[in-house]
Amino acid sequence: MTTPFLADLHIHSSFSDGKHSIPELVDFYGGRDFGAIAITDHLCERRSVLGRAAAYLNRTLTEATFPIYQEILKSEAKRAWEKYRMVVIPGVEFTKNSLSNHRSAHVLGLGLTQWLDPEGDPATLARGIRAFGGVAIAAHPVSTRKLEKQTYHLWDHREELRAEFDAWEVASGAKLFDEILRSDLPKIASSDLHHKGQMTSWKTEFDCERNAEAIFQAIRGQELRFRFYQEKSPQGSISACDLVGAQRLHALAPRAAARSMRDFIFSDQLSQTSPRTSRL
Numbered sequence: 001m002t003t004p005f006l007a008d009l010h011i012h013s014s015f016s017d018g019k020h021s022i023p024e025l026v027d028f029y030g031g032r033d034f035g036a037i038a039i040t041d042h043l044c045e046r047r048s049v050l051g052r053a054a055a056y057l058n059r060t061l062t063e064a065t066f067p068i069y070q071e072i073l074k075s076e077a078k079r080a081w082e083k084y085r086m087v088v089i090p091g092v093e094f095t096k097n098s099l100s101n102h103r104s105a106h107v108l109g110l111g112l113t114q115w116l117d118p119e120g121d122p123a124t125l126a127r128g129i130r131a132f133g134g135v136a137i138a139a140h141p142v143s144t145r146k147l148e149k150q151t152y153h154l155w156d157h158r159e160e161l162r163a164e165f166d167a168w169e170v171a172s173g174a175k176l177f178d179e180i181l182r183s184d185l186p187k188i189a190s191s192d193l194h195h196k197g198q199m200t201s202w203k204t205e206f207d208c209e210r211n212a213e214a215i216f217q218a219i220r221g222q223e224l225r226f227r228f229y230q231e232k233s234p235q236g237s238i239s240a241c242d243l244v245g246a247q248r249l250h251a252l253a254p255r256a257a258a259r260s261m262r263d264f265i266f267s268d269q270l271s272q273t274s275p276r277t278s279r280l
């Protein structure tokens with residue numbers, strides 16, 4: 001017998017351009033009863049000017065920082081499980097930023113505990129992630145409608161790349177991507193959180209065993225659903241999954257709600273603007 005739990009599988013720490021340390025993030029999510037999180041710091045390719053700039057600014061993992069990043073993730077995973085019964089999945093966000101948005105792509109690798117060279121093309125990276133037993137996710141592949149770096153390469157090449165990825169982000173933060181929603185690509189929703197002010201966002205709910213492998217299987221089999229999580233106060237003193245939002249959807253679209261585990265939740269909260277992000 002399993003109990004459904006919320007997961008946020010795209011989160012940045014101070015190892016790249018996130019504001020908070022990994023222990024802070026564990027306590028932040030653990031205190032809100034999340035069942036799983038993935039820390040996915042940027043790992044920028046070194047060849048591009050923007051990648052080198054990120055390295056110069058210490059906004060990316062490097063081969064030098066990768067071992068300590070993994071060590072902290074491992075010890076925090078143990079602490080998170082003992083204290084909160086929350087799974088912490090090690091991950092990276094392979095970050096290929098070109099001056100052209102159409103040549104830029106971000107690839108999430110969940111379950112990656114070994115160094116993987118970030119210079120490869122997206123398909124090579126996805127294959128590398130999967131060869132390690134991990135899950136490859138196409139991060140924010142369409143316009144985020146925000147003033148920030150856009151990454152269209154994966155969406156531009158979706159037909160040739162669809163078999164390479166286990167899921168495509170249907171939401172990033174508070175924004176739901178209509179193009180992905182309407183597509184038949186496998187989906188996942190995460191916050192791409194860089195600071196606590198971005199907690200109000202779409203998340204993914206699982207109903208499986210609380211371990212990384214079960215979660216990966218659920219992603220591959222698309223046994224998941226999406227929820228809009230509303231942070232109740234800026235301080236986060238009270239928080240809960242916004243079931244009101246979900247119930248509103250059920251009232252609006254009972255057939256959609258009953259259809260499958262993948263019941264997409266539309267709500268007027270989508271029109272909310274999220275705080276400015278500072279992501280790469």
Ligand SMILES: [Zn+2]
Nearest residue numbers: 093106139140
């Ligand atoms: Zn990204």
Ligand SMILES: [Zn+2]
Nearest residue numbers: 010093192279
């Ligand atoms: Zn990100």
